[in-house]
Amino acid sequence: MKKTDRKSNQNQQLQVQEINNLQIEDKDIDYEISKLSKTNRHAKIKSETLNITLVSLLLSMSTAVSLINVVIPFGITGVNVGFTLKYFVIAISFQVVGLYWGMIIGLLDGLLQFIIYGMSPLFRFTSSMGLMLWVFLFWLLFYKIFNIYDKESKSYRIFYSFISGVIIMVVQPFASATMTYFRSLIELEDKNFGFVSFMNSWISLMIFDLFAIILFVSLTYRIQLIVSKVRH
Template sequence: MKNTDENDQQIDLVDEFNQINVDYEISKLNKAGKHTRFKSETLKITLVSLLLSMSTAVSMINVVIPLVITGVNVGFVLKYFIIAISFQVVGIYWGMTIGLLDGLLQFLVWGMSPLFRFTSGIGLAIWVLLFWLMYDKIFKVYSKGKCFSRSLSLIISGFLVFIFGPLSSASINFIWSYVELGEMYGFIQFINSWLAFMVFDLFAIVLFTLTTNRIQLLTNKLLIYR
């Protein structure tokens, strides 16, 4: 009797399975996946627009701190900080896109040479790439499986960005100066330009290093509730 009941249950399960329209269920899953991806991309585009607006708005803050080599504009420190955190908020692809779009937006707002704005956009895209490489991929600051302690990883990552970020900016500035102005300055001037960019970038790097873990926690919470 017990075996008969079990056989009847198995037959009922088989009948129920046969009644399921597999193609229809797969179609529903595909539509749900497409809808989720669409919502995700829409949210990213909205965040990209917000970050671009914020970077443009803070760049209009004209408070300059005079230092030995160069003056540091507080507005531009905040702008570089906002662009640096973009890879945490919208990913590396959109983060680098924000850097490029910022160059275009600055050209539309302030004018100046199109080549200068284009090279500035490339510099910002490289800026985002360096933060992503050093903090996320190489030293894995946000991962539990990192090689060093979090504090040491933050310090090393910040130091390397402090070296290579200004170096890339000085190199791009050298190329722009040669192409557009026909000027090829010497090694001493290049080093001076590199040091000036180091002072210029230092405050944004320190601000990023102090806040990046908190920003990552907030971003992870957004991903959970999305």
């Protein structure tokens, strides 16, 4: 009986010890999970703070270069060097801060231009929409569909950069010109003038965008390498 009782006590002690060990392990796991969660939260806050800082910097840069008032005449239109640089800065924003913040830069640029230069609120709003589409198209074609940044083949990057650039040069000006047409209808209520504005805006923007696209295509891969090194 004594031996049986002793064994029973030993078994009970072992069970209690195992339960205690499990409880300690559970506490350790909970602590590690809590610690990891806090670390991730801090990292996310730090990342978003960095993005906001970079957004402010890019927005300041786009505004600063837009003040450069050098116009190169091209027949029916003229290419403003300052605005070409502005469009380039906004185009690369998705590489630096991602698509979401890049499109916000496009939206905020219209608001900032309205504060600085005034003009029609509807004009500034449609300009913002055009810039948001501008960023989205670069992200969609250069990163999402063709993803030239992960390709080591130079010929692949050149070919698909050319294809992407041509698509953007047609689509984005067409969308912006369409918004110009409807804006003219709303503000002036003149269909004939609206159509003339549409054609003039489309052709002018294609010529204008061409220079910003060439600048982007020439530098985007190098910029991506720099951003990747800094991020990692």
